[in-house]
Every structure is written in structure tokens, then in C-alpha cells.
Amino acid sequence: MTYYDFVKEYMNVDECKNNKKYSSAGxxxxxxxxxxxxxxxxxxxxEGNEFIIDIHDFYIKEEVIQNSTYSMxxxxxxxSSYIVSANGEKFNPYQTLxxxxxYTLDFDNIEDxxxxxxxxxxxxLTVSVGFKRELLEKHLSSINIGLESFYRALLQTNQIILTKSLEKVAMEILNCKMDAPAADFFFKAKANEWISIVIDTYLNRKKYKIESDDNKALEDVARFLDDHFAMNVNQETLEKISKMSGTKLKNLFKEKYGQSITEYTQRKRMNVAETLLLNTKLPIKEIAESVGYTSHSKFSIYYKRYKGKLPSEVRNLVCKDHNLNCDCSD
Known part of the structure; x- marks a missing residue:
């Protein structure tokens, strides 16, 4: 069975021929x-010769429990999947989504x-790259990394650094509107870039080691920002909490979390805003203010940057007339 037929059978629907949202090459x-x-x-x-790139773009209306994965x-x-937005858990092993x-799935060794x-x-909303064995072996054989080590790299090697590095590739895939044949070259390049980033992170993992006392101080700063994300926290306050100079704090925070302190706070604000957009009827302006933005337009700009959609588009997901941008909604 081809992958196309597999998807069609699993979803029990025909392909949308009038897709307007993602690349027509897929x-x-x-x-x-x-x-x-x-x-x-x-x-x-x-689907390429050695990989499959996919995008899940769903509004979850009722709780979904999947107690077995489809055979892939x-x-x-x-x-390997980059999560743009999600609220859930994966078990065995446990991971919050x-x-x-x-998150990574090893389909050769999936647990019952x-x-x-x-x-x-x-x-x-996730962007994933599924690697066929031929592509993995081609990349890994020249540097003497086995599949098992590669899988551990995806699961364990400084996930924050790896996540930040893969975010750019994932968002480029998400926003790609190219037609074939340009899209064919683009997606092949992105699949190879994805695996190269994972390998590079694995090979350079010792670079990211931070002393235990500094690591604890950085975690204290992150927890403080989590609890006070809607406030404009003074840099001096963070320096006192961490007992570090401003330069050292900024450098180590970015090394540990793969992003600046400002970006970390903005991401937290956007994640909370998304929950409010989907689960309350609060006006968007009030949501913007509740997460720390006095300017509605500035909030929308940041939200679009981090979530790939405008706040109004996310709010429409829970509305009756949600447009799927395909022929099924015409």
C-alpha cells in the first residue's frame, strides 16, 4: 500500500484538490x-524518495486518546516532530506535548x-520529518553514528538547543507555498538540513554543558519568569536572583534555553494567550492586556511570529464557520 492510500484509508476521506493553505506539491x-x-x-x-514531511493542523474539539500508533x-x-502548538501528553516514555x-517516534521499536x-x-499544529532508513544510514555511516545513538540524540541531547535550531526549518516548511518542481528541491533540502542539525547538535553536545550552580540559578530565573510573564521584569532583578552579571546571565541563559530572556518571556505570553483564545470568550484586546501587552496590534504581530496565525484566526477555530481552506468547505 502506498503512503497516499494509507492516509486516505486511515482518515476515510478523499484528498482535497482545492488546497489553498500548503504547498501544492504535497x-x-x-x-x-x-x-x-x-x-x-x-x-x-x-513524500520524497527517502523521507516524508507532514503537517498536522487540527482543532481538537473533544479529548483524543490514542492507545496505539498507526503502523508506519x-x-x-x-x-521527528516540532510542535508549534499542542496541549497533551505522550506516555511510555512520558512527555508533555x-x-x-x-517529540520523536521510533517506528522500528514502537512499544505496545x-x-x-x-x-x-x-x-x-506540528511539522514533522519522517526519515526512511536509507537516508539515515547515508548520513550516519560516514561519521560512525548508529541508529540507536541518533535516536538518543533526538530524545536526550540538550533538547532546548535542538528545538531552537529546528524551529527555523519547521517554520520554513510550514510557510512554504511553492509549487513543483521548485518545491521538490526545497523539501529535499529541508529534510537533509533537519537531520544535519540533529547530528551537529549530537557531535557538539559537550559545548552546551553548564556548571551545576549556574544551571540551578538559570532554572530559578526561568521559573521566576514563568510566574511573572505578564510583568516587565527589571534586568537588575534577574541579576540579583541569579547572582550573575548581566552579560553572564544573558549569555548562559541563551546557551541553556536557546533563546534570549525577552524571547523566552514572549513565548510564555503567547502560549497563555493561545489557551485563553481557545477556551474563553474574552475579547482579544483583553487577552493581550492580560499577558502584558497594552498595544493590541503589537500583540497580534508577536502572536503571528510565534504561532504562525493571527489571534483572530485562532479564535475562529472554535467558531461554527471555521474555514478549512479546502474544497470540503466550499
Whole structure:
């Protein structure tokens, strides 16, 4: 069975021929309000000779519990996903599914007790690259890294640094509107860039080691920012909490978390704002103010930058007339 036929059978819908949202070089399938009880939205994929790139773009209406994964070992060996937005958990091993994080599935060694949970009234948007064994072996053989070590790198090697590095690639894929044949070259390049970033992070993992006392201080700063994200925290306050100079704090914070203190705070604000947009009827202006923005327009600009959508578009996900941007909604 081809991957195209596999997706069509799994989703039990025909391909959307009038896709307007993602690259026409791939294939789009959608669940509308009438097709699925739990979710509505789009699944898009592009299949190359050695990889599959896909996008899950769904609004989760009711809690989704997946107690077994669909069999993918015939198509890809390992799948690495960048989460733009999600609210859920993956079990065995346990991992929270939150915005701006990674999760990996090893389809060659998937466990029987696999469990995947997505909470209701949440937005699930991920960009994934599934690597076929041939591509993995080609990249790994020249530097003497086995598949098992590569998988550990995806799971364990300084995830924050790796996540930040892969974010740019994921967002480029998400925003790609190219047609073939330009898209064919683009997606092949992005798949190879993705695996190269993982390998580079693995090979340079010792660079990211931070002394234990400094590491604890940085975690204290991060927790403080989590609790006071809506405030404009003074830099001097953070220096006193960490007992570091301003320069050292900025450098080590970026090394540990892969982003500046300002960006860390903005991401936290956007994640909280997304929850409010999807689960309350508060006006967008009030949501902007509640997460620390006095300017509605500035909030919208930042939200679009970090979430790939405007706040008004996310709010529309819970509205009756949500547009799937495909022929199923025409």
C-alpha cells in the first residue's frame, strides 16, 4: 500500500484538490465538522524518495486518546516532530506535548503500551520529518553514528538547543507555498538540513554543558519568569536572583534555553494567550492586556511570529464557520 492510500484509508476521506493553505506539491486531506467527532482540520504531507514531511493542523474539539500508533514502519524509520502548538501528553516514555518542543517516534521499536493524549479545546499544529532508513544510514555511516545513538540524540541531547535550531526549518516548511518542481528541491533540502542539525547538535553536545550552580540559578530565573510573564521584569532583578552579571546571565541563559530572556518571556505570553483564545470568550484586546501587552496590534504581530496565525484566526477555530481552506468547505 502506498503512503497516499494509507492516509486516505486511515482518515476515510478523499484528498482535497482545492488546497489553498500548503504547498501544492504535497497532498492535503481534511476532517470537517461532519467527518470527525473529536477534531477538524488538515493533514498535509509531501513524500520524497527517502523521507516524508507532514503537517498536522487540527482543532481538537473533544479529548483524543490514542492507545496505539498507526503502523508506519513500512514508510519511515524515525519521525521527528516540532510542535508549534499542542496541549497533551505522550506516555511510555512520558512527555508533555507543549508549544515549541520536540517529540520523536521510533517506528522500528514502537512499544505496545504507547499512549497519546490531546486535551479538548486545543490547537494541534506540528511539522514533522519522517526519515526512511536509507537516508539515515547515508548520513550516519560516514561519521560512525548508529541508529540507536541518533535516536538518543533526538530524545536526550540538550533538547532546548535542538528545538531552537529546528524551529527555523519547521517554520520554513510550514510557510512554504511553492509549487513543483521548485518545491521538490526545497523539501529535499529541508529534510537533509533537519537531520544535519540533529547530528551537529549530537557531535557538539559537550559545548552546551553548564556548571551545576549556574544551571540551578538559570532554572530559578526561568521559573521566576514563568510566574511573572505578564510583568516587565527589571534586568537588575534577574541579576540579583541569579547572582550573575548581566552579560553572564544573558549569555548562559541563551546557551541553556536557546533563546534570549525577552524571547523566552514572549513565548510564555503567547502560549497563555493561545489557551485563553481557545477556551474563553474574552475579547482579544483583553487577552493581550492580560499577558502584558497594552498595544493590541503589537500583540497580534508577536502572536503571528510565534504561532504562525493571527489571534483572530485562532479564535475562529472554535467558531461554527471555521474555514478549512479546502474544497470540503466550499
Amino acid at each position: 497532498h492535503t486531506f481534511c476532517w470537517s465538522k461532519d467527518d470527525s467527532i473529536n477534531a477538524e482540520g488538515l493533514y498535509w504531507f509531501y 514502519e513500512n514508510y519511515v524509520s524515525i519521525c 507543549t508549544p515549541n518542543s520536540l 503500551d504507547f499512549l497519546f493524549l490531546l486535551h479538548e479545546n486545543s490547537y494541534y
